[in-house]
Amino acid sequence: MEDYRRIADRLAEEIYSGRLKAGERLPPQRVFARRRHIAGSTAGRVYGELVRRGLVVGEVGRGTFVRAAPPPSGRALAEATHDQDPRVKVNLELNYPSVPGQSELMADGLAPLLRADVLGDATRTLPATGTAAAREAVAGLLAGCGWRPAPEQLLFAGNARQAIAGVLASLVRPGGRVGVEALTYPLVKEIAERIGCTLVPLATDEEGLRPDAVAAAHRTAPLSALYVQPTLHNPTGVTAGDRRKRELAVVVRDLGLPVVEDRVWAFLHEQGVPFAAYAPERVHVVDGLSKRVAPGLTVGFLVVPEERVAAVGAALRSGGWTAGRFALEAGTRWIRDGTVERLVGRKRVDAARRQRVVAELLDTFTVRADPNAYHAWWELPAPWRADTFTAAAAARGIAVTPGPAFVVEHAGQPGQPGQPGRSERSERSGQAGPPGRTRYVGYARSQGAPDAVRLGLASVPVPALEQALRTLRDVARGRP
Incomplete structure (x- = not known):
C-alpha cells in the first residue's frame, strides 16, 4: 500500500506549481479515496498531513480548501522524523533536549x-x-x-x-x-x-x-x-x-x-x-x-x-x-x-530557562505552558489560523507544529474533534503568575480545530530560540 506521505507530497507539488490554486476545494475524502484506489483511512491521513504542513484548511461542513501556496523555492514541511524542508533553519517541531557536557x-x-x-x-x-x-x-x-x-x-x-x-x-x-x-x-x-x-x-x-x-x-x-x-x-x-x-x-x-x-x-x-x-x-x-x-x-x-x-x-x-x-x-x-541523574538536573534548569524566554518574548499573547516543560501551547490571535501561521512560519525558516496535529476526531464524524477551540477558551482568573512565567489558560470543550501551535523548545540553541520567537511574534502581530 502506498505511503500516505508520498501521496501528500504529490498534492503539495501541485499546490507549489499552481495547478491547485489557493481557495480551490479538494474532493471529499471518500471521493479522493475512490479515485486514488486507497483506503478511506489513508485518504484521511493524506488530508491531515496537508493540514499539518499548512497547505490546506478543513472547514467543518464545507470541506477542505487549498490555502496559499508557499514560496516555489521550497517544498512542504516534512515530518520531524523525515527529510527536513530546506527552508527550515530553526525546527521547533523537534523536541529532544541536549545540554552542555551531555556527550x-x-x-x-x-x-x-x-x-x-x-x-x-x-x-x-x-x-x-x-x-x-x-x-x-x-x-x-x-x-x-x-x-x-x-x-x-x-x-x-x-x-x-x-x-x-x-x-x-x-x-x-x-x-x-x-x-x-x-x-x-x-x-x-x-x-x-x-x-x-x-x-x-x-x-x-x-x-x-x-x-x-x-x-x-x-x-x-x-x-x-x-x-x-x-x-x-x-x-x-x-x-x-x-x-x-x-x-x-x-x-x-x-x-x-x-x-x-x-x-x-x-x-x-x-x-x-x-x-x-x-x-x-x-x-x-x-x-x-x-x-x-x-x-x-x-x-x-x-x-x-x-x-x-x-x-x-x-x-x-x-x-x-x-x-x-x-x-x-x-x-x-x-x-x-549517576549520569542520568546529572543530566536530568541540568535539563530541568535548561527547560526553566527556555520557558522564561517564552514568557518574556510572548508575554502579550495567550500561551499555556508549565515553567518546568520543554514545550508551550500558543493560542494564536485572530485572524490567524493554525495552518496559515504554520505556513507563514515555514516561509521564514521556522517549523512549528499546528494544533490540529494533536486533535482526535470523534469516530464516524470526520472534522468534528472534541477538543479546545477558540470560541470557548477562557483564561483562568488569578493564574497569570509572576512576571517571567508563562500564563496558564483554561479551555472549554468545543468543536473546530484549535487555532494554536505547539512550540518545541528543546532542540535548538537558546540564541536561535530567542531569534525564532521574535520572528514568530512579529508574524503573529501582522495579518495572514
Whole structure:
C-alpha cells in the first residue's frame, strides 16, 4: 500500500506549481479515496498531513480548501522524523533536549562497555524482562513522590513509542475503543491505526482529563482502555493535581478500565506524583530514556500490574518491540553511575530557562505552558489560523507544529474533534503568575480545530530560540 506521505507530497507539488490554486476545494475524502484506489483511512491521513504542513484548511461542513501556496523555492514541511524542508533553519517541531557536557557524561559511562569481554555479553539477545540489574536500576530511577515500582513489574521496549504500542496491543482487540485526551500525542493516533483500535476524544479542563467524560464515554460504548498524560501533558503542559487523580482513580476502578500512563516528560516535574500511585492495579506506566539522555541510543520502560507482565511481554515480543541489549546495558550503567541523574538536573534548569524566554518574548499573547516543560501551547490571535501561521512560519525558516496535529476526531464524524477551540477558551482568573512565567489558560470543550501551535523548545540553541520567537511574534502581530 502506498505511503500516505508520498501521496501528500504529490498534492503539495501541485499546490507549489499552481495547478491547485489557493481557495480551490479538494474532493471529499471518500471521493479522493475512490479515485486514488486507497483506503478511506489513508485518504484521511493524506488530508491531515496537508493540514499539518499548512497547505490546506478543513472547514467543518464545507470541506477542505487549498490555502496559499508557499514560496516555489521550497517544498512542504516534512515530518520531524523525515527529510527536513530546506527552508527550515530553526525546527521547533523537534523536541529532544541536549545540554552542555551531555556527550562527555555519556562517553564516560559507555567506556566500560567497549571492553571485549563486556561487549560480547552486551550484544546478545534480550527478553522483554531485561536483566535483573536493569530492573533494579530502573525501579530506583522511576521511584519518587511516595511511589516505587517493584522490579518484577518492569518490562523493556526499544523506545517509549514501542512501549505504548506493545501495551495497547496487549489490552485492546481490533475494533476496540481507547479513551484519550481530546488533544493527544500525535503518534498515538498512528499506533491506534496500526493496531486497529479507535481513539475516543475525552473532554479536559485546566486539571486535565475529566473523570465524568470518561464515565460518559464508557456508557455510550464500552472503552477497552485509557491513554493519558497526567503530568506535563503534550501539548498543553497541564499536570493533574492530587484531587483530580484520586477522582479519576475512583472512576477507572468502578469501570474496571485499564490505563496507560505516559510519563515520558514527567522527569522534568519534581512533584509529579504518578497516577499509578493512586490505582496501581489498573495502571500501566510508560517511560524511557530518550528525553532524559538522548534520542539515538534509548530504551523504553513499562511498569505493569504484576498479573499483566506475561501478556504485555508477549505483545512486545510479537511486535518486535523489545529493547536492544546494548542500549539497555548502556542505560543501566548511566543510571547506576549517576549520569542520568546529572543530566536530568541540568535539563530541568535548561527547560526553566527556555520557558522564561517564552514568557518574556510572548508575554502579550495567550500561551499555556508549565515553567518546568520543554514545550508551550500558543493560542494564536485572530485572524490567524493554525495552518496559515504554520505556513507563514515555514516561509521564514521556522517549523512549528499546528494544533490540529494533536486533535482526535470523534469516530464516524470526520472534522468534528472534541477538543479546545477558540470560541470557548477562557483564561483562568488569578493564574497569570509572576512576571517571567508563562500564563496558564483554561479551555472549554468545543468543536473546530484549535487555532494554536505547539512550540518545541528543546532542540535548538537558546540564541536561535530567542531569534525564532521574535520572528514568530512579529508574524503573529501582522495579518495572514
